[in-house]
Amino acid sequence: MTERVAIVGVAQTRFAPKRVDVNYGEMAYEAISQVLRDTGLTLPGDVDNAISCSHDIWDGQTISNIGITDVIGGHLRSEEKMALDGTTAVYYGMVGILSGEYNCTLIMAHTKMSQTNRNIVNNVAFDPIYTRMLGFDYTSAAALQARRYLYKYGLTREDTARVVVKNLANARHNPSAHQVGVVTIEDVLSSPAVATPIHRLDIAPDTDGAVAIIIASEERARQITDKPVWVLGIGSCYDAHYLGDRDLANTFALEKAAGRAYAMAGIKNPRRAVDLAEVGEEFSYQELLWMEGLGLCERGEAAKVVASGATAIGGKLPVNASGGLLSGVPINVAGLNRVAEAVLQLRGEAGERQVRGAKIAVAQGHSGFCGQHQCVVVLGN
Amino acid sequence: MATKEKEWISIPMTVDVPYRFAAGEYLTKTLTELRDNGRIYAVECPKCKRVQLPPRIVCAECHVKNERWVELALEGTLAGFTIMYLPLTDPTTGKPHEPPFVYGSVRLDGATSVMDHFVDVEPDREKVWVGMRCRVVLRPREERIGDLSDIRFFEPLPGQKKPQPSTH
Secondary structure, X not given: OOOOEEEEEEEEOOOEOOXXXXXXXXXXXXXXXXXXXXXXXXXXOOOOEEEEEOOHHHHOOOOOOOOOOOOOOOOOOOOEEEOOOHHHHHHHHHHHHHOXXXXXXXXXXXXXXXXXXXXXXXXXXXXXXXXXXXXOOHHHHHHHHHHHHHHHHOOOHHHHHHHHHHHHHHHOOOOOOOOOOOOOHHHHHHOOEEEOOEEHHHEOOOOEEXXXXXXXXXXXXXXXXXXXXXXXXXXXXXXOOOHHHOOOOOOHHHHHHHHHHHHHHOOOOHHHHOOEEEOOOOEHHHHHHHHHHOOOOOOOOHHHHHHOOOOOOOOOOOEOOOOOHHHOOOOOXXXXXXXXXXXXXXXXXXXXXXXXXXXXXXXXXXXXOOOOEEEEEEEEO | OOOOXXXXXXXXXXXXXXXXXXXXXXXXXXXXXXXXXXXEEEEEOOOOXXXXXXXXXXXXXXXXXXXXXXXXXXXXXEEEEEEEOOOOEEOXXXXXXXXXXXXXXXXXXXXXXXXXXXXXXXXXXXXXXXXXXXXXXXXXXXXXXXXXXXXXEEEEOOOOOOOOOOOO
């Protein structure tokens, strides 16, 4: 039985606002066929387990994986779906390998946000008896969280705008990204208000795409690649469902998930140990909040760290060198994309967005409004 | 030579699934009290004593059954808010809430949780702030139907001024 699990291959479709040219299966197959080519593995022979990650409500189909078991290699075999963010699919896949049941697992996440309406879909996440009828969605909930966070630490919209400026500039070097460009703080501030203090450019755009990765036991990984990336630690945690139960400026669930992942990785001081972070900023303020929850800086200090340039690609602790979710990554896929981007960095294959000498990376994903469920993956080369 | 653009077919479909959600013991108590008596009831955890709204069977922190009811004041303090420019849909009617409107989180006096609802205030940063005192405005008794719409909105208590200019 293996004690270590490695990621041996990653592949991503390009992310585009609207992929009318592919259905779910075809889109998934783009990423799956690419990761099989890159690793030289075949389905079904080399891969003994398959896990997908998607959501019924987003796909508009009950049990959203039942239509893609052919492309993922689940025909007349096992295939299971993780209906949380892609980081949690990595957690689930890893458990299967550590148990000794499997040796090599394909994990694929897909979502086409263009095919429905995010506000209506996200409204269904709220309690049907209580706040759902008020019309709440992730953006309005995030606005309450953003207001609370800015209020608590005396921050301004300029502080969150710097995240957008950095990430869209980074995204210019990412061939998968669809929202890229040179924007200024003023551009972000003057973009239309959507749910104050959140404006248009503070929001990750709707996008379509898929990510596939392959994980393997240590023995199998060494046969497949000479550049395995090890899952050094992983942890997940839930916070309360009702917004009204939480102080939205706090990140208890993320701190616990990160604490478990760091402990498993033997990391005592993440600020010293971590070389880069890929975090799930569905909204610009979340990059700051998640950095604090991940222990990458003191509480309330993330804005200063970003303003200092430390989180830029050449900085001391690059955050979202990929351009992050603001550059366009689908919901549910986001966490697997964080992991894939971290893997590319640790393999030295991140092209012009490469962070030099990266050895330890942290990838963070979340599900539910205002980051109710959190999953943290620590990776090393 | 001009090439004909390739055609892609997409099938439009609205998946309209009807539900009827049971409110259950705890929310039924709160919703009937709200409808019949215009009172808001929350539950108090017997162990950690936090007072939660909406009421629910178990305290998540202590994992003990909630059995004590607490009546909350119909006034409280605004803990957070957003001015909405999205025409979010009311799923009970399928009609949009006309923007701009204000969502607020109010901690009713006596509660640990905050309660989210509309705030009847001008969508103007000078007219709404964290810390503002608000009260619950109910529909008239004959219009109340036993759901969260029996509360029309929160409204600011009169005679308040925003404490100081805010930078965000």
